[in-house]
Amino acid sequence: MKLCMIGAGYVGLVSGVCFSDLGNNVICVDKDKSKINALKKCIVPIYEPGLEEILKRNFKQKRINFTDNLKDAVTKSDIIFICVGTPTKKNTNSADLRYVFSAANEIKKFIKKYKIIVTKSTVPVSTGDKIEKIFSILKKKKLVDVVSNPEFLREGEAIRDFINPDRVVVGTNSERANKILKSLYQPIVKKNSRYIKTSRRGAELIKYASNAFLATKISYINELANLCEQTDVDIKDISTGMGLDERIGERFLRAGPAYGGSCFPKDTRALIDTGKNFKTDLTIVKTVVKSNENRKKMLTKRVLTILGNKIKNKQITFLGVTFKPNTDDMREACSLYMIPYLVRKGVKVKYFDPSGKKNIFNNNNIEYCKNISSACLKSDLIIIHTEWNEFKFIDFKKIVKKNNFKVYDMRNIYDPKRMKLNKIKYFAVGRKV
Ligand code: UDX
Ligand code: UDX
Numbered sequence: 001m002k003l004c005m006i007g008a009g010y011v012g013l014v015s016g017v018c019f020s021d022l023g024n025n026v027i028c029v030d031k032d033k034s035k036i037n038a039l040k041k042c043i044v045p046i047y048e049p050g051l052e053e054i055l056k057r058n059f060k061q062k063r064i065n066f067t068d069n070l071k072d073a074v075t076k077s078d079i080i081f082i083c084v085g086t087p088t089k090k091n092t093n094s095a096d097l098r099y100v101f102s103a104a105n106e107i108k109k110f111i112k113k114y115k116i117i118v119t120k121s122t123v124p125v126s127t128g129d130k131i132e133k134i135f136s137i138l139k140k141k142k143l144v145d146v147v148s149n150p151e152f153l154r155e156g157e158a159i160r161d162f163i164n165p166d167r168v169v170v171g172t173n174s175e176r177a178n179k180i181l182k183s184l185y186q187p188i189v190k191k192n193s194r195y196i197k198t199s200r201r202g203a204e205l206i207k208y209a210s211n212a213f214l215a216t217k218i219s220y221i222n223e224l225a226n227l228c229e230q231t232d233v234d235i236k237d238i239s240t241g242m243g244l245d246e247r248i249g250e251r252f253l254r255a256g257p258a259y260g261g262s263c264f265p266k267d268t269r270a271l272i273d274t275g276k277n278f279k280t281d282l283t284i285v286k287t288v289v290k291s292n293e294n295r296k297k298m299l300t301k302r303v304l305t306i307l308g309n310k311i312k313n314k315q316i317t318f319l320g321v322t323f324k325p326n327t328d329d330m331r332e333a334c335s336l337y338m339i340p341y342l343v344r345k346g347v348k349v350k351y352f353d354p355s356g357k358k359n360i361f362n363n364n365n366i367e368y369c370k371n372i373s374s375a376c377l378k379s380d381l382i383i384i385h386t387e388w389n390e391f392k393f394i395d396f397k398k399i400v401k402k403n404n405f406k407v408y409d410m411r412n413i414y415d416p417k418r419m420k421l422n423k424i425k426y427f428a429v430g431r432k433v
Pocket of ligand 1: 006008009011012029030031032035084085086099103120122263
């Protein structure tokens with residue numbers, strides 16, 4: 001099939017590359033010319049394991065191409081995916097939909113024969129109705145169907161999630177559009193996943209409901225971790241004990257710092273805002289957002305306590321600063337709150353992240369180091385902020401040349417007993433050590 005992805009960001013690029021790998025012809029359009037030029041040279045602007053390789057393969061086979069010429073891309077395609085960002089509007093909870101609407105307004109000029117307009121961007125329930133209004137003349141002429149098809153890709157695992165989805169959700173009341181999308185997704189809807197056709201509004205809400213539920217699950221285990229610290233119980237036992245109940249499930253029960261990323265924080269906020277617009281008080285989601293905000297502060301205070309509140313001129317190392325491993329994405333990472341706060345208190349921070357230096361931390365008291373050893377060498381406290389694989393087997397005694405250094409493992413990747421045996425002052429999350 002002939003597909004057009006509008007927005008070659010995380011979602012548009014990963015979906016476009018994966019669709020081309022399934023044998024479709026894909027054109028990715030983006031307003032950012034430098035991004036398009038890089039992609040034409042098969043340079044991927046984001047850190048996503050495996051993506052560049054699949055891109056190169058399909059680019060060579062001419063199944064995928066990149067352009068900033070929207071007219072050309074739309075004219076040549078049968079299905080148009082809107083994949084532009086929907087960030088939170090400044091100083092509000094609501095999703096900024098201006099890119100989605102402007103994409104729709106631009107596309108409509110170029111439609112002369114039947115096309116399916118698919119919203120992949122995460123948009124509040126009933127946005128599809130507004131998009132359809134933009135296409136109202138074309139809709140009357142039966143030249144378009146406007147469909148919602150949310151994505152459920154995790155950064156760092158986006159390709160695997162695309163190829164092996166738990167479900168594919170398509171929201172439409174058009175049988176014609178449904179038939180075409182069903183055959184597009186047929187190669188990846190295998191035994192263990194389901195293709196779900198629902199109303200357009202239903203599909204829009206499924207996305208928010210899922211993300212807010214996962215955020216709730218994480219906040220729940222994080223709050224229980226606080227209780228575990230007071231009661232000498234290991235939170236990992238609680239996660240395992242709960243997770244083995246199939247009604248609960250073991251995934252997304254890892255206690256850690258506040259959840260971050262491009263989706264959970266903005267989608268929970270947007271869901272609260274949608275509730276407000278439809279006069280529905282979503283008290284649980286509100287509490288989750290609050291709990292997550294508190295968590296950033298709580299863990300930062302714990303850092304101060306671990307250092308005995310004597311922090312001036314102390315050196316703290318952050319291992320990992322991204323919101324999760326296998327991504328270079330800093331959006332809503334907990335470190336964005338912690339590091340500037342600690343520096344304001346007089347601490348010197350060194351950090352290493354496998355995805356490289358972050359310009360966001362341009363400050364004389366924040367130094368990027370090229371490897372784990374140089375970041376840890378003279379450290380008073382090493383904070384494991386992100387659970388990258390390279391942080392799982394560090395011989396701290398060998399690389400840290402400072403007496404009485406401490407380790408604060410915010411991802412519980414080390415075994416407290418072994419750390420004790422090695423005489424390392426070790427602190428974790430939800431475990432009395
Ligand atoms: C996507 C969105 O679909 C969002 O709704 C969802 O919740 C998470 O995933 P993401 O892929 O992370 O967002 O966005 P981003 O990486 O910011 O990429 C958006 C791309 O669209 C950018 O490359 C931008 O240049 C492009 N764009 C934006 C356009 O081409 N045209 C526009 O009008 C606006
Ligand atoms: C999420 C959703 O999982 C995905 O379905 C959606 O389409 C986009 O948003 P992503 O933000 O890439 O994906 O990462 P995810 O793996 O969900 O992690 C989000 C945050 O939650 C990270 O900060 C992560 O560290 C945290 N997390 C996750 C936990 O703290 N504990 C867990 O058990 C799982």
